[in-house]
Amino acid sequence: MITGNNKMVDLVHRNYTLISVLNRFGIALGFGDKTVREVCEEKGLNLPFFLEIINSYLDDDYFPREHLISFPLRLIVDYLSRTHHDYLEKRIPEIETIISSTETPCYRKKDHNYLLLKFFREYKEELILHIRREDEQVFPYALHVEKLFLRLEKEGIPPTGIPGYSIMDYLREHDNIEEKLFDLKNIIIKYLPPPLHPEGCYRVIAMLFDLEKDMNDHSRIEEKVLVPKVAVMEEKLRQHARKDQKDRS
Amino acid sequence: MSKIDFLIVTGSYIFRTGLRFLLEELDATGKIFFAEEGDHAANTQADIVLFDTRLSLPASLARPGRDRPLLVGLSHDDEPPPSTAPYDHLLLLSLSKSELLHQLQKILEEAGFNTEAAVHEEKLSEREKTILRYVALGFTNKEIAEKLFISTHTVITHRKNITRKTGIRTVSGLTIYALLNNLIEMDELNGGG
Numbered sequence: 001m002i003t004g005n006n007k008m009v010d011l012v013h014r015n016y017t018l019i020s021v022l023n024r025f026g027i028a029l030g031f032g033d034k035t036v037r038e039v040c041e042e043k044g045l046n047l048p049f050f051l052e053i054i055n056s057y058l059d060d061d062y063f064p065r066e067h068l069i070s071f072p073l074r075l076i077v078d079y080l081s082r083t084h085h086d087y088l089e090k091r092i093p094e095i096e097t098i099i100s101s102t103e104t105p106c107y108r109k110k111d112h113n114y115l116l117l118k119f120f121r122e123y124k125e126e127l128i129l130h131i132r133r134e135d136e137q138v139f140p141y142a143l144h145v146e147k148l149f150l151r152l153e154k155e156g157i158p159p160t161g162i163p164g165y166s167i168m169d170y171l172r173e174h175d176n177i178e179e180k181l182f183d184l185k186n187i188i189i190k191y192l193p194p195p196l197h198p199e200g201c202y203r204v205i206a207m208l209f210d211l212e213k214d215m216n217d218h219s220r221i222e223e224k225v226l227v228p229k230v231a232v233m234e235e236k237l238r239q240h241a242r243k244d245q246k247d248r249s
Numbered sequence: 250m251s252k253i254d255f256l257i258v259t260g261s262y263i264f265r266t267g268l269r270f271l272l273e274e275l276d277a278t279g280k281i282f283f284a285e286e287g288d289h290a291a292n293t294q295a296d297i298v299l300f301d302t303r304l305s306l307p308a309s310l311a312r313p314g315r316d317r318p319l320l321v322g323l324s325h326d327d328e329p330p331p332s333t334a335p336y337d338h339l340l341l342l343s344l345s346k347s348e349l350l351h352q353l354q355k356i357l358e359e360a361g362f363n364t365e366a367a368v369h370e371e372k373l374s375e376r377e378k379t380i381l382r383y384v385a386l387g388f389t390n391k392e393i394a395e396k397l398f399i400s401t402h403t404v405i406t407h408r409k410n411i412t413r414k415t416g417i418r419t420v421s422g423l424t425i426y427a428l429l430n431n432l433i434e435m436d437e438l439n440g441g442g
Contacts, residue, residue, distance in 0.1 A: 115425050122421050183422030191429050
């Protein structure tokens with residue numbers, strides 16, 4: 001388990017894919033011998049939150065833990081949004097650049113390159129829709145629920161306009177995106193012919209596996225932390241509304 | 250080959266992690282879920298539950314029944330009791346790695362799970378190819394059923410088998426598969442919209 005006393009460099013030695021997680025916290029390489037605590041202080045980061053994210057990334061049995069649920073939703077949502085940004089602005093374009101290359105096409109036949117790109121773009125479109133829905137609807141909704149909840153808890157202000165939507169509705173959508181990524185890997189590994197330019201093709205596969213691992217971690221935070229946290233607040237708000245109604249009648 | 254989903258229920262981190270490594274060695278293993286307390290296993294969707302015998306079983310698992318998952322007790326004692334009830338099987342945690350794997354294989358086979366990795370290529374039947382063609386061209390299950398004079402239920406069964414054999418789960422993935430295997434032509438796809 002990583003603590004504040006570990007050296008930053010040891011994190012990356014343990015699992016190099018953490019580099020992209022560090023990136024989301026605004027931490028770049030070149031940390032010398034600084035400890036995790038020192039780097040977090042320098043960057044003004046919430047150390048306990050940072051540690052929870054790192055530890056859950058390194059060990060999926062670490063989840064779900066109550067501490068992570070106790071952090072302000074803002075921190076969690078910000079982290080998730082930055083992850084989205086990483087997918088759409090970096091990883092997906094990187095993969096697309098390789099498989100759409102006309103100079104070093106992955107496959108000999110035009111049709112095969114076309115099919116791979118077509119499937120990839122379909123996946124991309126679906127991912128964009130999915131992410132947009134979370135960024136524009138789910139996350140703002142979650143923050144709104146937290147706002148109402150804190151007002152009620154701290155200032156005793158009764159909630160107004162509890163939305164009929166429930167955070168549970170959104171959970172159901174998650175699967176399909178993962179299935180497409182799974183198919184994409186299988187099509188390249190199993191069904192397309194041996195590549196003409198293997199280097200590019202292998203890089204794509206490595207990136208897809210990294211993306212999948214990262215997305216699993218991302219979904220776990222959404223499903224095991226964000227959703228339960230919001231669901232508890234929703235329930236308290238509804239209870240209050242019911243009680244309020246009863247008192248009045 | 251359909252995968253088997255497991256739920257590991259034990260309060261011990263060491264046991265959870267160890268069992269997970271063990272299960273990952275089986276080709277048949279699908280998803281692995283974890284729970285630290287007995288109650289958390291009550292409404293599981295897993296096919297097989299590995300349950301620490303030191304924990305108390307939730308009522309829904311203690312009753313044998315058709316819809317109950319296969320229940321394997323994780324036993325700490327070197328001498329297993331004469332009767333395994335209420336468990337379907339007992340697994341001794343003190344066994345060696347190869348013995349544990351062997352026991353697990355035996356349990357899975359007895360319960361009728363297919364644990365052999367698909368060594369031979371799983372070819373699609375002619376019927377499945379026909380259905381895959383229609384799926385790739387964008388027809389719905391209902392439309393395919395009407396065209397082939399079979400029930401929608403039968404179409405769904407065929408589709409499950411197609412996915413199992415090809416390892417491809419989405420319609421667009423299946424379309425690519427159909428194109429690569431010359432079950433449909435590129436212009437059919439474009440012509441069909």
